[in-house]
Structure formats: C-alpha cells, structure tokens
Amino acid sequence: MAVKVVMPKLGMAMKEGEVSVWNKQVGDAVEKGESIASINSEKIEMEIEAPENGTLLDIIVKEGEGVPPGTAICYIGEEGEALQESENEKPEKEEQSPPQKTENKITRGIKQAAKSRVKISPVARKIAEKAGIPIETLEGTGPGGRIVKEDVLTALSAASEQKPDEDAHEEKEQKQTMTPMRKVIAERMHASLQNSAQLTITMKADVTDLLSLQKQLASAAKERFGTKLTITHFVSRAAVLALQQHPHLNSAYQDERIITYSHVHLGMAVSLDRGLVVPVIRHAEKLSLIELAKQVSESAEKARQGNMASDNLQGSTFSITNLGAYGIEHFTPILNPPETGILGIGASYDTPVYKEEELVRSTILPLSLTFDHRICDGAPAAAFLKTVKEYLEEPAGLIL
Known part of the structure; x- marks a missing residue:
C-alpha cells in the first residue's frame, strides 16, 4: 500500500509550509532516508526524507505551493501501483496514463548521483x-x-x-515569488517601523584588554568546552549583565502597557542564504560566559542547517545583531517587535589612543543601540549602552 508523505509541523506556531524544490520526480526510485524535497516555513527550511524504499507515485503539492501541516505532499509505493481514491488527493489524475519513462535509467542515475555530490x-x-x-x-x-x-x-x-552586442540594450527583469520566510521578514520589519518610535545611538568601546583576555581563554575554552570564544560572545554576556541593571531595555510595549521582564531571553540574529532568523537563548541571565557562548554557537549552527524548531525562534526580550564581518562599523538595527531594544555590533579597528600622556595602539569596537522611544528615553538608553561599554573595557567582570 502506498505511503503518504505529509507536510511536517515545524513548531507549534507553524501555519503553513511551502515546497521549495522537488529533488525527485514522479516515477523516480527512492530509498528510505533519501532527500526527496526541500520545504520551508516562515523561518525554517529543511529536507524531507523518504520514509520507505519505493517509487515516487504522485506529487500532490507543486514547487512554490504552500499547504498547512499534515497535508499530503506526495505518495511513495511500488512501481506501477495504483493509488486508491481515498489516497489520491487529486482525483482528476486517476484517468491519466502512468508517466512514461523515456530517459535511460542508467543515464538518469548518473545525473542524479552527480547532483547529489x-x-x-x-x-x-x-x-x-x-x-x-x-x-x-x-x-x-x-x-x-x-x-x-x-x-x-x-x-x-x-x-x-x-x-x-545586439542583446546589450534588451531590458530584462527577474521576478521571483517571495518565500514564506521573506514575507514574514518584510511584514515584521515594516510593522516594526510603523508601530514604534525608533531611535539609534552609538558608542565606541576600547576592547584591547578584552582581546587579550580572549586569547588567554581561547585554548582552554576550546579544549575543555569545545567552544571558540568570540567577540560576539563577550558582547552578549555584557548585554545580559547590563540588562539586569537597566531593565527598562528588557521590556515590551503591548496594549498600551509596558511589560518589564525579570528574565532575559536573548535573541541572536543569524543571516541565512534565504533571509534572517533570530534564535532565542532562554534565561541567558542564568548562564555563565562559556555556557552562553556554547548556546549562541550551537543555536546559530542549527539555524544555518535548518534544524531549529520555530518555537525556538520566538519569545526574545532583547536582541543582538552583528555586521562586523561585513566591515560595517555603525548601523541602524531595526527592532524585533515587541522588544524595546536591539544592540548592533560593528567591525572593530585599530587606532592610536591617548592613555594619560602616552599614545598607544588600541582596538575599538563600534556599538549601535536602537530603542523604542515610547518606552525608554535617550538618557536611560545611553546609560545602558555605557554599562555595556564598561563591561567590555573591564572584561574581568564578564567571567566573574
């Protein structure tokens, strides 16, 4: 009997999933565990594997089509097996003759093997x-x-x-349907700007001593905990500590009320090929520097591999985003609703700095804080950013 493959539910909040691409076509042989398609929801993309050995008998959901979780997307069974009417969600296909295999199986197998590599x-x-x-x-x-x-x-x-040259003046356009993830990003970013009073302030931190501490801890952290400590980890720890001293930045504006949280659910923006996701580190205030670093790194890797459940991409109370790898110094992060603040990390650079009467080489890290002016005024926001700066410039406080 044919096996029904359904759209999986990637978290409690998932309402619809879309088939990005079919790796197999009707009539192709499949093996259990082999990737037959890629699907994506609002924030996650993953591979769908064949549940059994057999032949792909029918494709119910086309590429680019979105359906609710639990909907059949294809059927796998024995070659030539006829689907029952209750199995086939597209009855009009029953009268059609079975797909004709005109391509040599060996040739097709070679092509598919080359693609899979x-x-x-x-x-x-x-x-x-x-x-x-x-x-x-x-x-x-x-x-x-x-x-x-x-x-x-x-x-x-x-x-x-x-x-x-005759084609040089030909005007061309490339039109692409927005993926569910891109639609959500577009809607949330537009709503963020429309429904809040966003203001960005900047500050620079001298992280010369922090980089020295990072080098001292690097080998031990890697050997004992399997984690490579980065500037992002230290800034994340500094932000969590600063939020406990300035809780007005760890809040949200909802239904004309300000909700201030006692816990810190830290959102860490991760850039993917297809968009942006924000994995959430829950109760970051209870984590040490190395524990926080491990969770930040592991969450980012899961997000890049498409293995992050959608429930772990929601509920943050404050977010951090890093564009330093792209050479950007100061920028204007957009709030992740309904949060009050988001901290941007820029690219560090070396510059001569006067320390008392001596001119020394120092490493400077640009920081950009966007906050909702409806909830927090400029002075409290500046005080929070100043506290982050102090932790980064006196890094011993980050590991105590």
Whole structure:
C-alpha cells in the first residue's frame, strides 16, 4: 500500500509550509532516508526524507505551493501501483496514463548521483535548473564550499555579459515569488517601523584588554568546552549583565502597557542564504560566559542547517545583531517587535589612543543601540549602552 508523505509541523506556531524544490520526480526510485524535497516555513527550511524504499507515485503539492501541516505532499509505493481514491488527493489524475519513462535509467542515475555530490542550497539549485546552468560548473562561496543563491546569480550575470552586442540594450527583469520566510521578514520589519518610535545611538568601546583576555581563554575554552570564544560572545554576556541593571531595555510595549521582564531571553540574529532568523537563548541571565557562548554557537549552527524548531525562534526580550564581518562599523538595527531594544555590533579597528600622556595602539569596537522611544528615553538608553561599554573595557567582570 502506498505511503503518504505529509507536510511536517515545524513548531507549534507553524501555519503553513511551502515546497521549495522537488529533488525527485514522479516515477523516480527512492530509498528510505533519501532527500526527496526541500520545504520551508516562515523561518525554517529543511529536507524531507523518504520514509520507505519505493517509487515516487504522485506529487500532490507543486514547487512554490504552500499547504498547512499534515497535508499530503506526495505518495511513495511500488512501481506501477495504483493509488486508491481515498489516497489520491487529486482525483482528476486517476484517468491519466502512468508517466512514461523515456530517459535511460542508467543515464538518469548518473545525473542524479552527480547532483547529489554537489553541495548546494535548495533555492540555488532551483534557480540554476530554471536558468539551465549545470550546477557542477558553479563555484560555491557558502560554508564548506556550498553553492548559495548569490553564486548562481553571479554566474547568471557573468553569462549575460558574454552575450552578443545586439542583446546589450534588451531590458530584462527577474521576478521571483517571495518565500514564506521573506514575507514574514518584510511584514515584521515594516510593522516594526510603523508601530514604534525608533531611535539609534552609538558608542565606541576600547576592547584591547578584552582581546587579550580572549586569547588567554581561547585554548582552554576550546579544549575543555569545545567552544571558540568570540567577540560576539563577550558582547552578549555584557548585554545580559547590563540588562539586569537597566531593565527598562528588557521590556515590551503591548496594549498600551509596558511589560518589564525579570528574565532575559536573548535573541541572536543569524543571516541565512534565504533571509534572517533570530534564535532565542532562554534565561541567558542564568548562564555563565562559556555556557552562553556554547548556546549562541550551537543555536546559530542549527539555524544555518535548518534544524531549529520555530518555537525556538520566538519569545526574545532583547536582541543582538552583528555586521562586523561585513566591515560595517555603525548601523541602524531595526527592532524585533515587541522588544524595546536591539544592540548592533560593528567591525572593530585599530587606532592610536591617548592613555594619560602616552599614545598607544588600541582596538575599538563600534556599538549601535536602537530603542523604542515610547518606552525608554535617550538618557536611560545611553546609560545602558555605557554599562555595556564598561563591561567590555573591564572584561574581568564578564567571567566573574
């Protein structure tokens, strides 16, 4: 009897999932545990694996189509097996003749094996296949050499520049349907700006001593806890400690009331190929520096792999975002509703600084704090940022 494969529920808040790309087509043989499709919800993308050995008998949900959790997306069974009417959610397909396999099975198997060896994101694969670009010719710039969306777009741009001159003046447009994740990001960011009074202030911290401490702790942290301590971890710890001293930044504006939290659920923004997610470190105020560092790193890795449940992407009381890796110093982070504050970390740089009468080389870390002026005035927000700066400049307090 055919096995029904359904859209999984990726967390309690998930309302709809979308099939990003089918890795198999009707009539293809599949093995148990083999990836047959990629799906994405509002904040997560993951692979769907075949529950049994068999043949892909029917595809119910097309690429780009969204359906509620529990909806059948395909059926797997024995080759030539007929689906019962109760199994087939598209009765009009019953009168159609079985798909004709015109391609040599060996040739198709070779092609599929070649594709499976190439590390490529589902979105990048879909764009490449639609554009007719062999993925084997692409060079990946993602983690571990993975081919991401930007690599395919770069290849498309390079190909268009090599076309004959008669096409040079031809205007072209590329239209893409927004993914559920992109829609949510767009809606939340627009609502954030529309429904709050956002103001950004900046400050610079001298992290020369902090970098020295980081080097001293690096080998021990890696050996004992398997964690590489980064500037982001230290800033996160400083922010958590500062929030306990300035709880007005650890609050939310809801129904004309200000809710101040005693706990710190720290949101850490993570950039993905397809958008942005914010994993939440719950009760960060109870964690030591190394415990916080481990959870931040593990959450970021799960988010990048698409293994983060949607329930772990909600409920933050304060967020941190880092654009330092891109060379950005100061910027304007957008609040993650309904939070009152979000701290941005910029790119550190070396500069000469006077310490008393002596000119010394110091490392400066730019910080950008966006806060909701309806809840917090400029002076209290500046006091919070000043406390973060003090912790970073006197880093012993971060490990005590």
